[in-house]
Amino acid sequence: MARAISTRRQITVTILAWVIGITIFFPILWTILTSFKTEAEAIASPPSLFMFDWTLENYGEVQERSNYFRHFSNSVIISLGSTVLGLLIAIPAAWSMAFVPAKRTKDILMWMLSTKMLPPVGVLIPIYLIFRDTGLLDTRIGLVIVLTLVNLPIITWMLFTYFREIPGEILEAARMDGAMLWDEIVHVLTPMAIPGIASTLLLNVILAWNEAFWTLNLTAAKAAPLTAFIASYSSPEGLFYAKLSAASTMAIAPILILGWFSQKQLVRGLTFGAVK
Amino acid sequence: MGSIKLNKVTKSFGSTQVIPPLDLEIQDGEFVVFVGPSGCGKSTLLRLIAGLEDVTSGMIEINGVDATQTPPSKRGLAMVFQSYALYPHMSVRKNIAFPLKMAKLAPEERDQKVENAASVLNLTDYLDRRPGQLSGGQRQRVAIGRAIVREPDAFLFDEPLSNLDAALRVNMRLEISELHQTLATTMIYVTHDQVEAMTMADKIVVLNAGHIAQVGSPLELYHKPANVFVAGFIGSPKMNLVTGPDAQAMDAHTIGVRPEHITISEGGGTWTGKVGVSEHLGSDTFLRVNVDGVGTLTVRASGEVALRHGDSVSLIPEEGKVHRFDADGLAMQ
Ligand SMILES: Nc1ncnc2c1ncn2[C@@H]1O[C@H](COP(=O)(O)OP(=O)(O)OP(=O)(O)O)[C@@H](O)[C@H]1O
Ligand SMILES: [Mg+2]
Numbered sequence: 001m002a003r004a005i006s007t008r009r010q011i012t013v014t015i016l017a018w019v020i021g022i023t024i025f026f027p028i029l030w031t032i033l034t035s036f037k038t039e040a041e042a043i044a045s046p047p048s049l050f051m052f053d054w055t056l057e058n059y060g061e062v063q064e065r066s067n068y069f070r071h072f073s074n075s076v077i078i079s080l081g082s083t084v085l086g087l088l089i090a091i092p093a094a095w096s097m098a099f100v101p102a103k104r105t106k107d108i109l110m111w112m113l114s115t116k117m118l119p120p121v122g123v124l125i126p127i128y129l130i131f132r133d134t135g136l137l138d139t140r141i142g143l144v145i146v147l148t149l150v151n152l153p154i155i156t157w158m159l160f161t162y163f164r165e166i167p168g169e170i171l172e173a174a175r176m177d178g179a180m181l182w183d184e185i186v187h188v189l190t191p192m193a194i195p196g197i198a199s200t201l202l203l204n205v206i207l208a209w210n211e212a213f214w215t216l217n218l219t220a221a222k223a224a225p226l227t228a229f230i231a232s233y234s235s236p237e238g239l240f241y242a243k244l245s246a247a248s249t250m251a252i253a254p255i256l257i258l259g260w261f262s263q264k265q266l267v268r269g270l271t272f273g274a275v276k
Numbered sequence: 277m278g279s280i281k282l283n284k285v286t287k288s289f290g291s292t293q294v295i296p297p298l299d300l301e302i303q304d305g306e307f308v309v310f311v312g313p314s315g316c317g318k319s320t321l322l323r324l325i326a327g328l329e330d331v332t333s334g335m336i337e338i339n340g341v342d343a344t345q346t347p348p349s350k351r352g353l354a355m356v357f358q359s360y361a362l363y364p365h366m367s368v369r370k371n372i373a374f375p376l377k378m379a380k381l382a383p384e385e386r387d388q389k390v391e392n393a394a395s396v397l398n399l400t401d402y403l404d405r406r407p408g409q410l411s412g413g414q415r416q417r418v419a420i421g422r423a424i425v426r427e428p429d430a431f432l433f434d435e436p437l438s439n440l441d442a443a444l445r446v447n448m449r450l451e452i453s454e455l456h457q458t459l460a461t462t463m464i465y466v467t468h469d470q471v472e473a474m475t476m477a478d479k480i481v482v483l484n485a486g487h488i489a490q491v492g493s494p495l496e497l498y499h500k501p502a503n504v505f506v507a508g509f510i511g512s513p514k515m516n517l518v519t520g521p522d523a524q525a526m527d528a529h530t531i532g533v534r535p536e537h538i539t540i541s542e543g544g545g546t547w548t549g550k551v552g553v554s555e556h557l558g559s560d561t562f563l564r565v566n567v568d569g570v571g572t573l574t575v576r577a578s579g580e581v582a583l584r585h586g587d588s589v590s591l592i593p594e595e596g597k598v599h600r601f602d603a604d605g606l607a608m609q
Contacts, residue, residue, distance in 0.1 A: 167361065172328050172348070172361065173361035173363075175327075175348040176432075177349075177354075177374050178378035179349055183378060188363060
């Protein structure tokens with residue numbers, strides 16, 4: 001009897017999970033499908049899900065009208081740049097907070113998180129003015145800096161929770177085994193911390209890739225990443241759904257593929273500590 | 277070589293002094309056990325010797341050389357932790373080889389030593405596993421293996437057996453004692469289990485709130501406890517401690533007599549009382565006897581004793597086996 005109930009429950013849970021999963025994924029699927037329609041079919045009512053004339057013309061036109069690869073390379077540089085810079089700051093910071101905590105470490109962590117509670121638009125004007133006066137507007141370096149700062153609190157927290165899980169006794173054991181500081185870092189600490197650093201890196205790349213507020217407000221043409229590329233198709237006339245969809249699909253494809261191949265690492269990273 | 281000398285060593289965490297000035301000498305090749313109740317500073321003392329904590333004041337000498345400022349990696353000591361502290365990302369082989377790698381030994385020589393240690397510790401079949409794939413007892417062996425390969429001047433053990441089940445604990449206890457006999461290297465072993473202390477030690481250091489209550493061989497501590505604390509701590513079950521008129525009659529503040537030194541008599545004795553709980557171990561029976569005006573006394577009787585709850589008994593302490601203590605808790609001759 002108990003077994004029957006658990007099977008039924010398992011089926012319910014499975015169906016529920018699929019329904020939620022498909023609901024969440026549906027807008028993305030719809031976008032991808034629309035990108036293969038003609039503009040007329042894209043706004044047809046009732047819409048057809050699969051029964052339409054598949055066409056690639058939107059992709060051709062989008063590539064003709066704007067330079068995908070320039071936006072793409074901007075996105076790559078900005079997201080990787082801000083991730084590398086962010087990790088360079090966050091790793092030592094999280095390290096010292098996890099292994100040599102001081103009286104105020106907890107407060108500092110809370111303060112860092114609290115900066116994420118301020119809506120970004122609240123500091124748009126001052127940051128815009130600073131960028132204008134320092135010549136950082138519409139530069140990749142400017143975006144790297146601002147995205148580093150935006151994500152820094154989150155990745156520092158994430159790394160902190162990782163490092164804290166590394167038992168101090170293992171480091172002490174290494175010391176007793178004759179390891180000097182350098183050997184300890186290279187042979188013991190780093191290998192144990194690498195899974196955590198890797199998932200933090202992935203998450204930061206994704207966050208930076210998709211960041212739209214700052215990238216739209218602080219760029220014009222030169223440094224515009226893929227978010228600006230998408231935005232340029234959402235014109236007020238609103239008649240270009242198919243092209244907008246094609247642009248969106250092209251923008252999310254790289255990060256989707258990256259996410260797909262690293263999903264195991266990502267899930268492990270995001271649930272770390274929760275399941276242990 | 278592995279002699280260690282502590283000279284007026286103190287340790288404070290913030291404003292609390294955990295170790296008051298402490299002197300201790302450990303000879304080369306000795307098996308020394310630090311024993312005491314939880315929180316008395318055993319681990320702290322061991323970590324001071326290891327160099328994992330800095331002394332607040334005082335001096336630590338290893339092999340006659342001042343090592344107070346020497347980092348742990350240079351002290352030539354090996355440590356086995358309660359949590360085993362194995363490197364989770366390395367195979368058993370690499371775990372055991374790690375200290376040798378740090379000592380810059382050639383790979384062939386490393387392999388040779390790891391194989392030897394593994395065969396001594398019955399780990400040969402597990403060399404390519406990760407620590408996560410081993411049982412508690414096997415992990416403990418790996419931790420010991422990692423300590424022995426580099427032939428340290430002394431071994432430090434911090435409650436290495438407390439995560440093992442009772443049977444395995446007895447086994448490992450014997451293995452560590454055997455290891456000490458084969459290697460004849462100094463060992464310092466921390467435990468709160470006085471049975472481990474009694475069975476393994478050449479010399480026991482009883483700690484109480486950071487200071488040394490007594491140092492001596494297991495039998496010295498058993499026969500001549502220097503104070504009430506040691507008297508109550510060493511021996512199982514605990515020594516019976518009696519204050520009041522019975523003690524005053526012997527010119528003492530407190531008198532103590534071990535359960536095995538009390539005999540039950542048929543007619544009349546020093547104390548009479550009623551049997552409370554009795555614990556039957558097969559070989560022995562421990563009777564808890566409630567004596568009016570004295571309290572509960574524990575008595576060791578034979579395994580077949582036929583006394584039951586509520587029976588009235590008379591107790592006689594064995595001649596010459598009564599310990600006397602003064603008002604400060606110190607033993608009187
Ligand atoms: N890092 C620390 N900071 C502050 N106090 C500490 C620290 N480490 C230990 N103590 C204190 O020092 C005292 C001795 O601790 P220690 O760990 O040496 O005890 P122990 O004898 O090993 O106990 P147990 O048998 O429970 O392991 C305790 O009161 C403990 O609270
Ligand atoms: Mg301890």
